[in-house]
Amino acid sequence: MTTEKTLSLRDRQVDQATSRLSLAYLFVAFSAFGIAALAGMLQAMVRGGLITLPGGINYYQILTAHGVLLGLVFTTFFIIGFLFSGMARTTGGSLPVAARSLGWSGWSLMVAGTLMGTVTILQNDASVLYTFYAPMKASPLFYIGMALVVVGSWVAGWGIFAAYRRWRRDHQGSTSPLFAFMAVATMLLWQIATLGVAIEVLFQLIPWSLGWVPEVNVLLSRTLFWYFGHPLVYFWLMPAYISWYINIPKIIGGRIFSDSLARLSFVLLILFSIPVGFHHQLMEPGISAGWKLVHVILTLTVVIPSLMTAFSLFAVFETTGRAKGGRGLFGWFGKLPWKDVRFFAPMVGMLMFIPAGTGGIINASNQLNAVVHNTIWVTGHFHLTVGTSVALTFFGIAYWLIPALTGRRLTSTVNRLGILQTVFWTVGMLLMSGAMHYLGLQGAPRRTDYTTYFDHSTALGWMPYQQLMGIGGLFLFLASVLLIGILIYLGFFAPKGFTEYPIGENGDTAEVTPRILERWPLWIGLSAFLIAVAYGYPIYELIQHAPPGSPPIRTW
Amino acid sequence: MHLHRYEKMWLMFGGGALLLFVIILTVNAYAMGNMPPSHMQMIEPSKVDETPPFDKPGLRQIGENEYELVMTSFVFGYAPANVEIPAGATVHFIVTSKDVVHGFQIPGTNVNTMVLPGHISRVTQTFAEPGEYLILCNEYCGAGHHVMATKLIVADEGKE
Ligand code: HEM
Ligand SMILES: [Cu+2]
Ligand SMILES: [Cu+2]
Numbered sequence: 001m002t003t004e005k006t007l008s009l010r011d012r013q014v015d016q017a018t019s020r021l022s023l024a025y026l027f028v029a030f031s032a033f034g035i036a037a038l039a040g041m042l043q044a045m046v047r048g049g050l051i052t053l054p055g056g057i058n059y060y061q062i063l064t065a066h067g068v069l070l071g072l073v074f075t076t077f078f079i080i081g082f083l084f085s086g087m088a089r090t091t092g093g094s095l096p097v098a099a100r101s102l103g104w105s106g107w108s109l110m111v112a113g114t115l116m117g118t119v120t121i122l123q124n125d126a127s128v129l130y131t132f133y134a135p136m137k138a139s140p141l142f143y144i145g146m147a148l149v150v151v152g153s154w155v156a157g158w159g160i161f162a163a164y165r166r167w168r169r170d171h172q173g174s175t176s177p178l179f180a181f182m183a184v185a186t187m188l189l190w191q192i193a194t195l196g197v198a199i200e201v202l203f204q205l206i207p208w209s210l211g212w213v214p215e216v217n218v219l220l221s222r223t224l225f226w227y228f229g230h231p232l233v234y235f236w237l238m239p240a241y242i243s244w245y246i247n248i249p250k251i252i253g254g255r256i257f258s259d260s261l262a263r264l265s266f267v268l269l270i271l272f273s274i275p276v277g278f279h280h281q282l283m284e285p286g287i288s289a290g291w292k293l294v295h296v297i298l299t300l301t302v303v304i305p306s307l308m309t310a311f312s313l314f315a316v317f318e319t320t321g322r323a324k325g326g327r328g329l330f331g332w333f334g335k336l337p338w339k340d341v342r343f344f345a346p347m348v349g350m351l352m353f354i355p356a357g358t359g360g361i362i363n364a365s366n367q368l369n370a371v372v373h374n375t376i377w378v379t380g381h382f383h384l385t386v387g388t389s390v391a392l393t394f395f396g397i398a399y400w401l402i403p404a405l406t407g408r409r410l411t412s413t414v415n416r417l418g419i420l421q422t423v424f425w426t427v428g429m430l431l432m433s434g435a436m437h438y439l440g441l442q443g444a445p446r447r448t449d450y451t452t453y454f455d456h457s458t459a460l461g462w463m464p465y466q467q468l469m470g471i472g473g474l475f476l477f478l479a480s481v482l483l484i485g486i487l488i489y490l491g492f493f494a495p496k497g498f499t500e501y502p503i504g505e506n507g508d509t510a511e512v513t514p515r516i517l518e519r520w521p522l523w524i525g526l527s528a529f530l531i532a533v534a535y536g537y538p539i540y541e542l543i544q545h546a547p548p549g550s551p552p553i554r555t556w
Numbered sequence: 557m558h559l560h561r562y563e564k565m566w567l568m569f570g571g572g573a574l575l576l577f578v579i580i581l582t583v584n585a586y587a588m589g590n591m592p593p594s595h596m597q598m599i600e601p602s603k604v605d606e607t608p609p610f611d612k613p614g615l616r617q618i619g620e621n622e623y624e625l626v627m628t629s630f631v632f633g634y635a636p637a638n639v640e641i642p643a644g645a646t647v648h649f650i651v652t653s654k655d656v657v658h659g660f661q662i663p664g665t666n667v668n669t670m671v672l673p674g675h676i677s678r679v680t681q682t683f684a685e686p687g688e689y690l691i692l693c694n695e696y697c698g699a700g701h702h703v704m705a706t707k708l709i710v711a712d713e714g715k716e
Contacts, residue, residue, distance in 0.1 A: 129696055135657075218673055219675065284675075285677045286672065286674075289585065303570055304571065308563070366591075367590045443690075445659070445661065445692060448702045549674070550673045555631050555698025
């Protein structure tokens, strides 16, 4: 195939200007991923007593780097890069100029913030973990860096909105492409959710860390953080759902189950993922048990959109598998393209979401939370959700997205290596996360350096499982190295050619998508209402009946 | 919007399970009193040592084999340390922090609460089995977080 022909084929999917933007986001995402994966492996080995950190490096320093670089940087950069590319792909192959410049401004702000944060962490001036709980005080530059990342992501989100608005203006009366709708929903959730942490950082932590105000309201800062912290996990999950709803049907040769139900589930995710943050604060004094229960009940309602998603996905799998000749109750399962990494990696992610989601229900339960709160069970839980379901889906996307954007081919060797990478990652996570779940039930705490608590028998009993964690960490690190190697090859060295950007078609064409689903002011209003109900009075109380605040302390 | 018949059944099953679950949680919380620690008491964090009951931390008997244990937590320890109680004792822990946020957890029991500066945490547990229980901090609090622990010794010779 000639170069020009490749170029035009590629441009028909996503034009070069958008490809560059999207690749810039992916580049930062996977650079952060690589550093953080090394930190993760070290953490797992240290906790197991298999190694000690050289050069007096503080365990909590690398743990801060791991949490910030993976939980905040890798995910946010990947998501925005992916959404920009899909937005262009489904709205005519390009982004309006305004959207692209917003995209680049957002990228610059986020990169600046990430660098500031990383430098303060490297200087050991911000070993406060990615939740930066007051009154432990990091360098003001750390908080400013985090604020820049958030503001940058807002600007990028406005870029997504601008592209959506242009499409609707040019296609009045028609339903927007499903990808565009879902991208808008995801970035809208993000804008609403980050308000909490933005208020915390801008109005509480930055002035306090600069010494402009002497004290901080600790419980209020934690509440604002967790107002953001739970929808954060849905912000990670929704792009994975986008890929499951839209890319996967095309990859397996099927069709989207129902356009309207997919949209409805995203609307429900916006409504029910925000007014629920107290389930992270169940063990905290100073919030009444009644309000905690309100949040617990709202938390559990996400079962409904989750079950809708599970139904849609498996309906696509079954109908596609049967169309390919799968017989009997489960024959269709074997007919799915297991040897295609674009399907295999996210599918393993989906399957792992079943135990992951079950663990989440346990965490959110009012009473059971006392057994698992702040134990390493929780860390095991979110390495299944974000670390496996979301991460494997993102890897699966990167395997076709990067060559599609660079005009290269996903070769069969890379496909095989990708499958190997997925297997390594899965084995590593099963070992590490399995050990974490078990240890957590025994009471082993999370976020804790190697310790035997002065040779206490209880803690000594944990050690074999901590070692298992370490071995899982090794597998994961191997998988990470393999991943980075593959992505560098796909980005710079793979043979030139065409790789498909898979977008599924709606299977139920007779169905008309209800207009109300695109009435955004309605959903924003409802979301604001639910937030006011769930948070209005408790936050009023937190401010009115606050104990004296806390001065800043550096304890590391 | 059209819902497939199987999807309706699936969602009814899910919705029903959700409802049942919420009812169980609510009954457990309100009828059986299994609430997460949510006491709304407060204290001035810089004056913990002068404020009762933390001016005299320690164990106080308040009933037959029933005790109040007033403890402070700080970087990186708890006071008093290594408290001894008889087997079968019911202990009401009353804890606050003198500096940053800490945790208070006893592996093998349901004792698990956050300890925030400015707030007083209360949690109750009956210790039927004798042994040396580990009390540990499960919220990152600084460079010595992993050595922040003490013991609760449940003695064998106490009354059953
Ligand atoms: C190479 C693969 C990975 C390894 C070996 C690894 C290992 C670990 C370990 C051992 C901890 C717990 C440390 C502790 O609590 O003491 C941890 C925490 C964490 N990990 Fe990972 N992890 C990996 C990948 C990921 C991924 C892909 C994500 C998310 C995208 C992630 C997000 C986090 C977060 C947010 C924490 C919590 C940090 C905190 O508690 O402050 N990890 N990881
Ligand atoms: Cu949550
Ligand atoms: Cu601690």
